[in-house]
Amino acid sequence: MKKGKLKYIIIIVIVLIYGSIMYLVFGVSETRKRKTTTTLLVGTSAVWNYSSQSWMNITKPSLLSNLNWQKFKIYVDNQYFGKYLVWKDDQWYLFDNNKNAVSYQGNLFAYKADFDMDIVNFSTTDIKDYSYVNKVLVEHDLDINSDFTLAHVSNVDFDKDGVMEQFYVVSNVFAIDFFPDKYFSFVFMVDDNQIYMLYEDVDINEGVNGCKPNLYTVADVDNDQNYELILTCAKYSNQTPLTMLYEFDDNMFKIKISNQ
Numbered sequence: 045m046k047k048g049k050l051k052y053i054i055i056i057v058i059v060l061i062y063g064s065i066m067y068l069v070f071g072v073s074e075t076r077k078r079k080t081t082t083t084l085l086v087g088t089s090a091v092w093n094y095s096s097q098s099w100m101n102i103t104k105p106s107l108l109s110n111l112n113w114q115k116f117k118i119y120v121d122n123q124y125f126g127k128y129l130v131w132k133d134d135q136w137y138l139f140d141n142n143k144n145a146v147s148y149q150g151n152l153f154a155y156k157a158d159f160d161m162d163i164v165n166f167s168t169t170d171i172k173d174y175s176y177v178n179k180v181l182v183e184h185d186l187d188i189n190s191d192f193t194l195a196h197v198s199n200v201d202f203d204k205d206g207v208m209e210q211f212y213v214v215s216n217v218f219a220i221d222f223f224p225d226k227y228f229s230f231v232f233m234v235d236d237n238q239i240y241m242l243y244e245d246v247d248i249n250e251g252v253n254g255c256k257p258n259l260y261t262v263a264d265v266d267n268d269q270n271y272e273l274i275l276t277c278a279k280y281s282n283q284t285p286l287t288m289l290y291e292f293d294d295n296m297f298k299i300k301i302s303n304q
């Protein structure tokens with residue numbers, strides 16, 4: 045083989061290898077992101093659709109009824125429950141392939157997508173160490189001897205580095221046996237001694253104002269290999285809870301979509 049021709053072949057091979065590596069590094073995740081479509085059911089409070097990299101609230105009755113008898117992957121209280129047909133009335137009802145009703149108890153999260161969603165099965169316990177909570181209370185001029193109506197913490201390896209982050213959920217709303225001057229609700233993450241706030245609400249207490257937050261779902265809902273969070277905040281009466289989808293971007297939590 046002539047030297048010139050060999051050089052030519054080597055250059056082509058290098059370009060092909062470089063191109064393949066670049067595609068694997070950037071192209072695959074870009075293509076996956078662009079192609080991803082999913083529909084999420086968050087209890088009775090939100091139906092969200094994701095496509096072309098944007099989120100949409102589905103609230104039109106005609107669009108909602110289109111979902112009836114479609115098959116979704118169902119999670120109850122963050123645990124896989126099965127694949128069932130869904131049907132919406134005052135709540136989402138589940139049916140097997142023979143249209144026999146399947147009952148469930150707990151918080152429903154369901155999705156339909158062209159990919160397998162990574163959904164975190166986390167548990168929640170009472171807070172034992174209040175040092176971060178006290179820090180947040182002090183920052184908001186609140187008494188560290190406050191009583192709570194809610195004081196939970198969940199361990200989730202949110203950034204997938206092998207070390208758990210702590211998600212604190214604290215509130216004193218809807219108190220029955222005490223009446224604080226101010227109500228508060230906070231949801232924040234602690235990673236490496238740093239506090240990252242997701243939800244903060246402080247106001248004059250009128251007994252039934254404010255809402256009770258809940259870390260509802262942690263999942264990679266858009267299939268980009270990073271987790272998102274769904275937070276609900278239940279109001280006193282039978283109103284629909286405020287429901288928000290967060291992503292962590294530029295070192296802070298940002299709301300991607302909310303039902304209100």
Ligand SMILES: [Ca+2]
Pocket residue numbers: 200201202203204205206207208209
């Ligand atoms: Ca971590």
Ligand SMILES: [Ca+2]
Pocket residue numbers: 263264265266267268269270271272
């Ligand atoms: Ca994601």
